[in-house]
Amino acid sequence: MLSTRNHKLGFPFSANLRSDLDDAFTQFFGKSFNGFEGAYSPLSVWEEDSKFHVALDVPGMTKEDLSLDIQDGNLVLTGERKSVENREHLHNERSFGKFKRLVRLPEWADPASVSATLDAGVLTVVMDKKAEMQPRRIEIQDISKSE
Structure with missing residues (x-):
């Protein structure tokens, strides 16, 4: 069952508004709302006294x-979530495909010190x-x- 809420102005939207907008955009224009077909990976960005985190x-x-690359003052995160071939889904909310996320680096970040863990x-x-x-x-x- 789809979880929906009503906005205080009476506009109904689901708990996953970004996904709903992407679906509507795809149906209308035939391509993904975020400019990339397939997967979407949410991110968080924060800073501490001496560090910048993504x-x-x-x-x-x-x-x-x-x-993971650094280009023109941006942290560029790309990837591909592969789908299982020859599978007919009865229902699927998981996204697959290529994605690309850009994070503008603040001037105070030191790109020479970057480290990444999975x-x-x-x-x-x-x-x-x-x-x-x-x-x-x-x-x-x-x-x-x-x-």
């Missing part, structure tokens, strides 16, 4: 299915902030005391 959900994928279906990319942009404590000199 986490991308890629369930069922291996590192061989994924690619664990339990989550690709995590971490890079340091440039040294001059990291928080640091400044020591205060007390010059009123004479020795």
Whole structure:
């Protein structure tokens, strides 16, 4: 059963609005709403004091299915979720195919420090902030005391 809610203005939408919009766009224009056919992988981006993080959900994928590049100030995450051939689905909500996600890197991110791990279906990319942009404590000199 499809889970739906009514917006406060009375517009009904499902719990997965992005998927519904993509389906409607595909039916009307014949191609995917996000500009890529097939898979969609949600991501999160956050920062800490000295690091920049990106986490991308890629369930069922291996590192061989994924690619990570830095181009023109962007972190470029691409991959392909392969479908099982010769399977006729009675119902399918899983997406398959190629995807590409671009994350604009802030000027303070240091691309030379990038590292990536794949664990339990989550690709995590971490890079340091440039040294001059990291928080640091400044020591205060007390010059009123004479020795």
